[in-house]
Amino acid sequence: MEQKTLWIGLVLISILLVSVVPMMMPGMDRETYVDGMDQFRQDLMSQGKFRCCLEEPCSYCLKKEEGCECMDKLFDGKHPCGECIGEILEGHGNRFLTKYFASAIAEKVGEQHLDDLKLIISEKYGVAVDEQV
Numbered sequence: 391m392e393q394k395t396l397w398i399g400l401v402l403i404s405i406l407l408v409s410v411v412p413m414m415m416p417g418m419d420r421e422t423y424v425d426g427m428d429q430f431r432q433d434l435m436s437q438g439k440f441r442c443c444l445e446e447p448c449s450y451c452l453k454k455e456e457g458c459e460c461m462d463k464l465f466d467g468k469h470p471c472g473e474c475i476g477e478i479l480e481g482h483g484n485r486f487l488t489k490y491f492a493s494a495i496a497e498k499v500g501e502q503h504l505d506d507l508k509l510i511i512s513e514k515y516g517v518a519v520d521e522q523v
């Protein structure tokens with residue numbers, strides 16, 4: 391009987407802890423999260439480990455790669471990360487890299503789309519189709 395009471399007590403304490411502990415450790419707010427990401431990115435940039443191809447550097451590579459090589463990949467004709475592909479097609483790529491965008495993205499989505507990609511890049515960045523690699 392005494393052992394049964396002890397077990398019930400332990401179960402009740404466990405339930406209490408499970409419900410109270412999350413309240414004592416509230417989730418990180420958005421501002422803290424973004425500030426932390428920005429600081430982490432800055433640290434990687436200062437170490438030369440973050441070389442993105444966007445106007446506003448991507449976040450995908452922080453989470454997946456702990457460093458960004460999207461710019462180097464572009465120069466090699468390889469596709470950048472998915473976030474960079476999307477942002478480039480929206481017109482948010484680094485304008486100094488414009489001529490590399492279409493062929494690098496075609497490496498991922500298929501060479502049969504290269505001409506269409508060049509048209510999109512031409513429209514978004516005002517660079518002629520035949521100036522693109």
Ligand SMILES: [Zn+2]
Nearest residue numbers: 448460471474
């Ligand atoms: Zn990227």
